[in-house]
Amino acid sequence: xxLTNESAEPSPGLDRRTALLAAAIEEIARRGxxxxxxxxxxxxxxxxxxxxxxHFGDRATLLQSxxxxxxxxxxxxxxxxxxxxxxxxxxxxxxELQDDPVVKANSAAxxxxxxxxIFDEALRPTLTQLTQQWCDDIAALIQAGHHDGSIPSTADxxxxxxxxxxLVEGISSRWLTGQLTTRQAxxxxxxxxxxxxx
Amino acid sequence: xxLTNESAEPSPGLDRRTALLAAAIEEIARRGxxxxxxxxxxxxxxxxxxxxxxHFGDRATLLQSxxxxxxxxxxxxxxxxxxxxxxxxxxxxxxELQDDPVVKANSAAxxxxxxxxIFDEALRPTLTQLTQQWCDDIAALIQAGHHDGSIPSTADxxxxxxxxxxLVEGISSRWLTGQLTTRQAxxxxxxxxxxxxx
Numbered sequence: 001x002x003l004t005n006e007s008a009e010p011s012p013g014l015d016r017r018t019a020l021l022a023a024a025i026e027e028i029a030r031r032g033x034x035x036x037x038x039x040x041x042x043x044x045x046x047x048x049x050x051x052x053x054x055h056f057g058d059r060a061t062l063l064q065s066x067x068x069x070x071x072x073x074x075x076x077x078x079x080x081x082x083x084x085x086x087x088x089x090x091x092x093x094x095x096e097l098q099d100d101p102v103v104k105a106n107s108a109a110x111x112x113x114x115x116x117x118i119f120d121e122a123l124r125p126t127l128t129q130l131t132q133q134w135c136d137d138i139a140a141l142i143q144a145g146h147h148d149g150s151i152p153s154t155a156d157x158x159x160x161x162x163x164x165x166x167l168v169e170g171i172s173s174r175w176l177t178g179q180l181t182t183r184q185a186x187x188x189x190x191x192x193x194x195x196x197x198x
Numbered sequence: 199x200x201l202t203n204e205s206a207e208p209s210p211g212l213d214r215r216t217a218l219l220a221a222a223i224e225e226i227a228r229r230g231x232x233x234x235x236x237x238x239x240x241x242x243x244x245x246x247x248x249x250x251x252x253h254f255g256d257r258a259t260l261l262q263s264x265x266x267x268x269x270x271x272x273x274x275x276x277x278x279x280x281x282x283x284x285x286x287x288x289x290x291x292x293x294e295l296q297d298d299p300v301v302k303a304n305s306a307a308x309x310x311x312x313x314x315x316i317f318d319e320a321l322r323p324t325l326t327q328l329t330q331q332w333c334d335d336i337a338a339l340i341q342a343g344h345h346d347g348s349i350p351s352t353a354d355x356x357x358x359x360x361x362x363x364x365l366v367e368g369i370s371s372r373w374l375t376g377q378l379t380t381r382q383a384x385x386x387x388x389x390x391x392x393x394x395x396x
Contacts, residue, residue, distance in 0.1 A: 035232050112313060114375060115310060115371065115375075118309070118374045118375055119228065127377075163386050166365065167368050169367075169371060170364035170368030170369070171361075174329070179326055180360070188364070192361050195393060195394040
């Protein structure tokens with residue numbers, strides 16, 4: 001670590017933290033949460049394990065922070081400005097299924113962290129909050145679609161928020177296990193969205 | 199092991215194998231596949247680890263056999279004889295979400311094994327085959343619904359086989375992580391099925 005150079009960068013602590021989280025997400029995507037070793041994350045990020053403990057305190061906080069980071073990143077790559085609220089909704093949901101190594105690693109790590117929450121109750125509040133945010137984002141787009149006329153008023157925003165996000169998770173898992181190609185996964189997701197928004 | 203008594207039972211090898219698989223599934227549901235230790239499965243089933251190796255050869259075969267056993271059990275508890283093919287389809291899908299410890303353990307273990315297949319390619323052929331069977335069962339019920347008039351002919355059997363099974367998996371995961379109650383999970387699943395079968 002070049003401590004003397006750190007002050008020259010805009011926000012070195014933040015950049016380093018982001019790099020450490022990216023390394024943690026890649027490790028989780030490759031080995032799962034239970035197989036996650038702080039030493040391996042450190043090795044991948046080319047830092048000392050002590051630095052990771054310095055930034056995240058403990059392994060549990062590292063897992064939670066990784067979950068939050070995935071949520072924040074998804075906000076970025078799923079943001080779209082289409083012609084209608086419906087277009088935005090479809091684009092936002094389909095953005096979860098794309099041939100991009102970051103999206104794929106995030107999706108695999110998200111699935112791992114989510115399923116770890118079945119046993120690891122400490123992960124549940126963060127998982128629940130992020131999932132709720134995702135459901136709310138979908139619900140907001142459906143409401144916007146009621147207003148701009150692109151989504152029928154019979155479509156229930158809150159219920160579809162839960163249902164469509166759960167569907168994305170189910171289809172992602174088929175995609176990540178190689179049972180569906182990216183193209184097939186996107187086609188299936190799109191067909192279901194069209195089916196329920198008639 | 200009471201070897202002298204074994205010959206009195208109808209199929210002791212099969213019964214013991216089933217008991218060992220049930221113990222493996224409970225362990226996977228509690229600790230995940232990566233945390234699975236043959237010693238813990240043996241302890242839960244009250245047998246020696248050697249007996250497990252005798253029945254399954256190695257850990258990888260034990261995981262595959264557990265996956266197959268979950269598939270076979272699901273065939274039993276999802277079998278229904280409703281008034282129409284549509285009723286049977288809805289009942290079969292909803293049967294995956296019920297307050298039954300065996301169903302819950304199977305669902306959690308299935309999710310674990312499925313997500314392990316992202317990294318563990320040896321599990322993929324069995325996973326793919328069982329998932330395909332599930333999709334085919336759904337498709338067959340939709341075709342039966344075309345014939346008995348309970349499902350509109352516009353509903354695509356193969357596509358909906360993939361889509362509805364993926365939806366069940368997505369909703370199951372919300373349910374197992376405590377984000378949805380059994381009642382909520384069933385209501386959401388039912389609403390989506392009705393939505394796409396209009």
